[in-house]
Amino acid sequence: MSRIVLLTGATSGIGRVAARKLAEQGLTVLFTGRDREAGREVRSEVRRAHPESDGEFYRVDFADFDAVRELAREVRADYDRLDALVNNAGTSRSERRTTEDGVEFTFAVNHLAPFLLTNLLAPRLRDSAPARVVTMTSALHENGSLADLESVVRGENFDGLDAYADSKLANILFTRELAARLDGTGVTANCVHPGWIPHTDLVRNATGFSKLFTSAAALVASVAPIGPFESVEGAADALVYLATSDAAANVSGAYFDRRERSSAASVADDPELRRRLWERSAKLVGLPASVPEGDPMA
Numbered sequence: 001m002s003r004i005v006l007l008t009g010a011t012s013g014i015g016r017v018a019a020r021k022l023a024e025q026g027l028t029v030l031f032t033g034r035d036r037e038a039g040r041e042v043r044s045e046v047r048r049a050h051p052e053s054d055g056e057f058y059r060v061d062f063a064d065f066d067a068v069r070e071l072a073r074e075v076r077a078d079y080d081r082l083d084a085l086v087n088n089a090g091t092s093r094s095e096r097r098t099t100e101d102g103v104e105f106t107f108a109v110n111h112l113a114p115f116l117l118t119n120l121l122a123p124r125l126r127d128s129a130p131a132r133v134v135t136m137t138s139a140l141h142e143n144g145s146l147a148d149l150e151s152v153v154r155g156e157n158f159d160g161l162d163a164y165a166d167s168k169l170a171n172i173l174f175t176r177e178l179a180a181r182l183d184g185t186g187v188t189a190n191c192v193h194p195g196w197i198p199h200t201d202l203v204r205n206a207t208g209f210s211k212l213f214t215s216a217a218a219l220v221a222s223v224a225p226i227g228p229f230e231s232v233e234g235a236a237d238a239l240v241y242l243a244t245s246d247a248a249a250n251v252s253g254a255y256f257d258r259r260e261r262s263s264a265a266s267v268a269d270d271p272e273l274r275r276r277l278w279e280r281s282a283k284l285v286g287l288p289a290s291v292p293e294g295d296p297m298a
C-alpha cells in the first residue's frame, strides 16, 4: 500500500512543485489550498506527470479554525493511515488583519492552524508510525520575538515583516516541543528553511519595503541563484527529503537549512518559551494543553 502524505499549501510556489515530486516517489498526495480551480489544476498536473498516482485536493482556509477541524475530520474519515504531514502553507501580509477569533492573521495561518491540524492528526500519525511531521519555517525567524506573546497574538504595533518572523519563530518552538512530546512514539518532527525563493506568491500581499526588497532579490536570484537563494525546485527537494528520505528518518526536533541540519536562533531553544507558546496556542484553538496525548477528536 502506498504511503500517504498530507501537504498543505500546494496550489502555488514550493508546495505545488513538492506535490509532483512526492507523487514521483510513489506517495499518495493529499494536498490543500484555498482555490478549488487551482486545486484541480495541480491534481491534473500531477496526474499528467505520474498517471498512476493517487491523490486528493481539500479546500481549506487556515484563517478559519473550524475549517481546519473539518479538514482533519475529512482526512481521518477518508484514509486510515497517514505517513507524513507537511505543514507548508504560509502567508505574509503588509496590513494588519485579524481572524474572526481576533487573532492576528499571519500568526493564525502560519502557526496556529498547523498547530491545530498537527494535534488533530497526531493520533493517525502515531497509529501509522514510523511517521513524520515537517513544518516550513524561515531563516527570518532570527528577527522574531515572542517575549510579548499577547501582543503578537493580537497584532499590536503591527509590522508585516515582524509578524512573519514571529510566526516563523513559533514554527520552530512548536516543532521542538512537538518532537519532545512525541518522543518514543515513532513520529518525528522537524522544520526547514527552504532558502530564499523570491519567485513564489508569498509576497503577493506585500507592499512598500517588503515588495521592493523581494523584487530586488528576485532580480539578483535570476542572475545568480547561489548562496542563500534557492530555486523553487531546490526548495521542494528539501521538503521531500525531510518527508521521505531514509537519512532523515530518525532525526527529530531539528532545524534544517534546506537539506543540511543547521542551528536556529538560540531563543528557539528556550524551554520556558516553548511551553508557554504551546499552552497559549492550545487555548487559542480550543485544545487541551496535554495534546498530542490522547485523541482530541474522540
Ligand SMILES: NC(=O)c1ccc[n+]([C@@H]2O[C@H](COP(=O)([O-])OP(=O)(O)OC[C@H]3O[C@@H](n4cnc5c(N)ncnc54)[C@H](OP(=O)(O)O)[C@@H]3O)[C@@H](O)[C@H]2O)c1
Pocket (backbone or CB within 6 Å): 008, 009, 010, 011, 012, 013, 014, 015, 032, 033, 034, 035, 038, 060, 061, 062, 063, 087, 088, 089, 090, 091, 109, 136, 137, 138, 139, 193, 194, 195, 196, 197, 198, 199, 200, 201, 202, 203
Ligand atoms: N519563498 C521564500 O523565499 C520562502 C522562504 C522561507 C520560507 N518560506 C515558506 O515556504 C512556505 C511556502 O511558501 P511559498 O514561497 O511557496 O509561497 P506561496 O507561493 O505563496 O504558497 C503558499 C501556499 O500557502 C497557501 N496559503 C496561503 N495562505 C493561506 C490560507 N490563509 N489558508 C490556506 N492556505 C493558504 C497558498 O494557497 P492559496 O494559493 O490559496 O493562497 C499556497 O498554496 C511558506 O510557509 C513560507 O513561509 C518561503
